[in-house]
Amino acid sequence: MNLVWASLIIAAATGAAVAAILLVRRRAPDGSYFHDGDRAAGVFGVIATGFFLLLGFIIFLAFSSYDQSRNGAETEALVVVQQFETAQFMPPPISGPLAGELVCYGRSVVHDEWPRMEAGGRSNSINPWALALFRTLKSAKPATASEEAAYSKWLDQTSDREEARRDRIHGADGIIPGPLWLVLFFSAALIVVFMLFFADSGERAVVQALQIGSVVAVIAASLLVLRALDTPFHEGFGGLRPAAMERNLRIVGEAMRAVGMRGPLPCDARGAAR
Secondary structure (H helix, E strand, O other): OOHHHHHHHHHHHHHHHHHHHHHHHOOOOOOOOOOOHHHHHHHHHHHHHHHHHHHHHHHHHHHHHHHHHHHHHHHHHHHHHHHHHHHOOOOHHHHHHHHHHHHHHHHHHHHHHHHHHHOOOOOOOOOHHHHHHHHHHHOOOOOOHHHHHHHHHHHHHHHHHHHHHHHHHHOOOOOOOHHHHHHHHHHHHHHHHHHHOOOOOOOOHHHHHHHHHHHHHHHHHHHHHHHHHHOOOOOOOOOOOOHHHHHHHHHHHHHHHHOOOOOOOOEOOOOOEO
16 A cells, blocks of 8 residues: 555545535534434434444455465465475485476566566466476485485475465455445445534534544545555555565575585576576
């Protein structure tokens, strides 16, 4: 979420609401348009309470999806490091290729999949380096007990990595359906219109402006937070970034140098096949 644009949107919505009530107030009767203010306040309370209960529930669901995507990204990055360690116990002919393809997998996540998710798309296709890892693994011929144990562990870790990737891309398209957005905006507009009928020529203008301005500011800020949680992959404030994968790729790079793996990788710096 871009803080500058968010502040401008909140300010614009609040200013428009304040201007509207000050305009309506010019012709409003003393005591507002409602003959029975207590009854009108009760109806307004029901509408506002229903709106904010619905909003709070949807924000909770959106945050759950946001947190699932974040945990999935962190788990996926961790499993890449763990699989690199497991690869060192695999049969020598495939140990090096598996390690290199894992690095390419991570680079592809950072430089290919993540920009696509930020653009509003989901990584529906399988990561090409996941296929490369599968093909390399098929040629494995474990001969010792440690190699057989590593082979079995690798399969388990592959399942963990794929599950974590699924969690990561879960929130890429957003989970809030269009009808819910429509209900939220309709309810917000209804609250603003209802408040305009509380315009009172006998009340001080600053008090009236504060009443409607504070309500509209809270509504606008809440809807912007909901939008940010529903689209977690963005470069703005609070957006999910591939920091965990980038950090773990550096760890894998240091480990490769420590174990003497200095051969060329099958991909470039952005994860594209050479």
